[in-house]
Amino acid sequence: MARYRLTVEYDGSGYNGFQAQADQPTVQGAIEAAVTAFSGQTVRIAAAGRTDTGVHATGQVVHVDLDRDWPAATVMNALNAHLVHEAVAILDCAVAEGDWHARFSATGRRYLYRVLNRPGRPALDRGRVWHVKRALDVEAMNAGAAHLIGQHDFTTFRDVACQSASPVKRLDVARVERVGEEVRLVFEARSFLHRQVRSMTGTLVEVGLGRWSPDDVRAALEARDRAACGPVAPSDGLYLTGVDYG
Numbered sequence: 001m002a003r004y005r006l007t008v009e010y011d012g013s014g015y016n017g018f019q020a021q022a023d024q025p026t027v028q029g030a031i032e033a034a035v036t037a038f039s040g041q042t043v044r045i046a047a048a049g050r051t052d053t054g055v056h057a058t059g060q061v062v063h064v065d066l067d068r069d070w071p072a073a074t075v076m077n078a079l080n081a082h083l084v085h086e087a088v089a090i091l092d093c094a095v096a097e098g099d100w101h102a103r104f105s106a107t108g109r110r111y112l113y114r115v116l117n118r119p120g121r122p123a124l125d126r127g128r129v130w131h132v133k134r135a136l137d138v139e140a141m142n143a144g145a146a147h148l149i150g151q152h153d154f155t156t157f158r159d160v161a162c163q164s165a166s167p168v169k170r171l172d173v174a175r176v177e178r179v180g181e182e183v184r185l186v187f188e189a190r191s192f193l194h195r196q197v198r199s200m201t202g203t204l205v206e207v208g209l210g211r212w213s214p215d216d217v218r219a220a221l222e223a224r225d226r227a228a229c230g231p232v233a234p235s236d237g238l239y240l241t242g243v244d245y246g
Helices: 027-039 072-082 138-146 196-208 214-223
Strands: 002-010 056-066 088-095 106-116 150-153 168-179 182-189 238-245
Touching: 002 027, 002 072, 027 056, 027 072, 027 088, 072 088, 106 196, 138 168, 138 182, 138 196, 138 214, 168 196, 182 196, 196 214, 196 238
Parallel strands: 056 238
Antiparallel strands: 002 056, 002 088, 106 182, 106 238, 150 168, 168 182
8 A cells, every 4th residue: 555645736616625525526525536536446535734615725735545556647647637627636746655644744834815905806816816905004914913923822813613622823924915916915834723814814904904903913812702803804815835744
């Protein structure tokens, strides 16, 4: 038996999230169906993170165990051939060493949130960005984001359905930058709570619009109360861009 490490890109618009669900199109379901079509095996893959409905990825990492030792290039090409009608692509495939695990071996995860900040609505990027018409103050958003960096109790930015054992997480990077007509928010941490990134993004956009001050972000964090969170950003603009392994 061989374990294969796959780097995956997908447009989450047409999927009911990553995790397999009965009678619902999911990214996991699409990949597992491709594995079965290629190898004849019924498998269950493991992923570095389970993205929500509508969330995209440019650097998701999964692993799959196959009974036969195939060349990595064969696995990649065969899966892509069976995924040709899906909005999912395998970008890289390698044989995993030892007891490496896509989820449990991960030491960091990176997310990007894209906000299209212009009066005109998106046409080409519809479903791939959050459209905010009013100009955002990126400097104020960065000042608010600075309060989130470090180890904190993120209860305020945690979905009520989150299954994590603890709300305490260390956020290593929270950065906001303007790139042309886009405002991009970058977050990096070992792991995240359910909808933490979308919750932080929605709050920081409130700062950018002038409805909140940067210090209001600190107050919301310290409240440790979900009711203190700003609006949750839509799934459209969120991307899992990479996973780190020590």
